[in-house]
Amino acid sequence: xxxxxxxxxxxxxxxxxxxETLTKAWYDQRAGEKKQRDxxxxxxxxxxxxxxxxxxxxxxxxxDEFQKNGIEAYPIGHHFKTDGAHAxxxxxxxxxxxxxxxxxxxxLQPILVDVDSEDYTVEKLSGFxxxxxxxxxxxxxxxxxxxxxxxxxxxxxxxxxxxVDKKLFLEAAEYSQTVLSGEPLLECRVPYxxxxxxxxxxxxxxxxxxxxxxxxxxxxxxxxGWVEKIHHMTGYNKHVLSEAxxxxxxxx
Numbered sequence: 001x002x003x004x005x006x007x008x009x010x011x012x013x014x015x016x017x018x019x020e021t022l023t024k025a026w027y028d029q030r031a032g033e034k035k036q037r038d039x040x041x042x043x044x045x046x047x048x049x050x051x052x053x054x055x056x057x058x059x060x061x062x063x064d065e066f067q068k069n070g071i072e073a074y075p076i077g078h079h080f081k082t083d084g085a086h087a088x089x090x091x092x093x094x095x096x097x098x099x100x101x102x103x104x105x106x107x108l109q110p111i112l113v114d115v116d117s118e119d120y121t122v123e124k125l126s127g128f129x130x131x132x133x134x135x136x137x138x139x140x141x142x143x144x145x146x147x148x149x150x151x152x153x154x155x156x157x158x159x160x161x162x163x164v165d166k167k168l169f170l171e172a173a174e175y176s177q178t179v180l181s182g183e184p185l186l187e188c189r190v191p192y193x194x195x196x197x198x199x200x201x202x203x204x205x206x207x208x209x210x211x212x213x214x215x216x217x218x219x220x221x222x223x224x225g226w227v228e229k230i231h232h233m234t235g236y237n238k239h240v241l242s243e244a245x246x247x248x249x250x251x252x
Contacts, residue, residue: 001125001136003101003110004093010065011101011110017052018188018234019104022244024054024177025184029243035177036170039064049237055104056173059087062103066091073101074163080172083179087172090161098161100143105129105157106187108196111136113143113161124148130189130198131209150213184248188234199233201226223249 003011023045028035037045037053039061045051052058059075066073066089077087088102091110097117099110111128112120115138124133135146143159186201190208198209206229208215220226227241 001112001119001121001128003091003099003112006069006071007066007091007093007099007101007110010062010069010071010091013065014058014062014103015189017058017103018186018236019055019058019106020052020184020186020188021054021181022184022186022230022236022241022248023051023057025180025247026051026240026244028177028180029247031177034174036060036173037177049240050235051237051240054176055087056085056176058103059089060173062089062101075166075169076160076162076164077169077172078158078160080164080168081175083181085172085176087169087176088159090163100145100159100161106189106198108189113159115143130196131211149209150211180248180251182248182251184245186230186234190233201230201233 027037037057042053042057042061063073063075071091073089073091075087076090077085079085086104088100088104090098091101092098097112097114100113101110107129109128113136114120122135122137124135126133128134129147131150133148137144137146143161145157145159147155183203188199189196190199192208192210195211200207205219206217220229223242223245226245227238230236230241231238
């Protein structure tokens with residue numbers, strides 16, 4: 001179920017890239033009519049401020065890296081042009097096997113989704129998603145991922161593994177960058193007691209998901225407090241964080 005070294009080498013470049021909606025709030029004040037950044041601008045912003053972007057930003061950037069490294073890949077997603085939109089990538093190895101690459105949900109590594117492959121298993125697997133075991137289950141023309149949490153709870157997500165038309169995908173990306181929800185969101189993978197945990201800032205609260213369970217953190221109150229906390233967790237530029245969080249605070 002593990003991807004080839006070529007796919008993994010490209011994927012690993014993004015290990016410290018959070019998924020977040022802070023960048024689009026910050027960039028909205030600077031962008032012209034076009035809101036979706038191209039890869040060159042995303043790279044420039046990353047060098048200057050340490051920022052990454054939302055699931056569309058990450059998918060577009062990952063696709064560009066795969067193309068540069070000669071790896072066939074294409075975008076997938078669902079609920080485009082709605083608040084519930086999600087974007088990810090399918091990469092193919094030298095045998096043509098398909099691997100789900102989802103930086104938006106902060107997976108630890110890609111996972112095989114070709115259920116007819118001899119390497120496929122429906123067993124629960126560790127090491128693919130932070131603080132959870134996962135199962136890949138086949139559905140009619142879709143793939144169901146089941147997440148098994150340390151507390152015994154499960155959740156599911158459905159993926160459509162077929163390619164999305166590039167024009168449609170870029171239109172959905174542009175739409176996504178124009179929509180600011182009422183609350184900011186940031187998710188990232190962080191080292192924690194010998195494992196990679198999942199840290200999330202959402203609804204002006206934060207928590208850490210680990211293999212031992214959920215660690216709820218104290219609220220940091222005002223924008224200044226959250227700037228310090230998020231900067232500590234991600235290295236993001238404090239001025240960018242302050243501006244983005246101020247924008248969201250006015251919408252809450």
